[in-house]
Amino acid sequence: MNTIVYHIANDEKEYVLEEAAEIIRSGGLLAIPTETVYGLGADALNGKAVLKIFEAKGRPQDNPLLIHIPEAAWLEKYCEDIPPLAYRLAEEFWPGPLTMILKSRACIPSETTCGLETVGVRCPDNEVTAEIIRLAGVPVAAPSANRSGHPSCTSAEQVMEDFAGRIEGIVDDGACRVGVESTILDMTSTPPKLLRPGGLSLEDIRKVVPEAEADEAVYRQLKEGEKPRAPGMKYRHYAPEAPMTAVLGGGLKTADYIKKHIKAGEGVICYEEYLDMFEGYECRSLGREGSPEEHAGKVFGVLRSFDKTAVTHIWTQCPREEGLDLAVSNRLKKAAGFCLINV
DSSP states (O other), X not given: OOOEEEXXXXXXXXXXXXXXXXXXXXXXXXXXXXXXXXXEEEETTOHHHHHHHHHHHTOOTTSOOEEEOSSGGGHHHHEESOOXXXXXXXXXXXXXXXXXXXXXXXXXXXXXXXXXXXXXXXXXXXXXXXXXXXXXXXXXXXXXXXXXXXXXXXXXXXXXXXXXXXXXXXXXXXXXXXXXXXXXXXXXXXXXXXXXXOSSOHHHHTTXXXXXXXXXXXXXXXXXXXXXXXXXXXXXXXXXXXXXXXXXXXXXXXXXXXXXXXXXXXXXXXXXXXXXXXXXXXXXXXXXXXXXXXXHHHHHHHHHHGGGSOOSOEEEEEOOSSTTHHHHHHHHHHHTTTOEEEO
């Protein structure tokens, strides 16, 4: 299969949008840009097309998919028993990095929901992708466009590394500006529950829903037999090839700990301020300490970069679990398979 890359900046935009929408309508796979990460999209109403996502990614078939719509007016088509609070959140945060878990209508096939009676819905803040969905006339199921378990892609070039020859097309709209996936909020629970931290902080959600709380699975692995209610909850996720250890605590303390325990041939992810401590090692900067937007923008690119090295193990500093850094901390912990050290 020849994977076509459509360049929004260089190609005729109207042509790109029509070609991309036709891939979705015809049951193919299309990598789409969003403000968070690139997604691997298919017609969410076409079970056979959705199964191609699982096959291309090597994704476990008990890991449910999100559907993407261009505006809140589409919600009634695909969800039922929608609480008024969902529309308040949509008015405040859509388009944007918020996914809401709602009761799905029968038109959403089990291939998309993985047998659940609910579905995650979001409205991405990317005009190109929104228009592709409108032209296709169907919601687009789109998990992150990366091999299952590996770091997500924030550029079309990274998507090409994972899926060249395996999908029909990639729409290149440049780098994603947020850098981590959407926040997932379960609207079927009372109070609404955060299932996955992401590009919208829990603190911002609480400005609209003061009682919102984080599910305990945000901070730990699912137990044996627990069924994931949202993407990214169950499996080792976002991980490079080399095993990882995440070190939790203050910046200098964690850097000192890593410095004392790192061995030859190993790598490290640290804040900009501590790069000089690891001269001679494969070292990547997560950005300045206390700069969550930098951490979010860098984390997946940093993780992916280690697969081009020969490191045998990766040590990483881990941000505090607040604001946007809750999402970054969650991704690093999952990448480490929850191999954690507190100092």
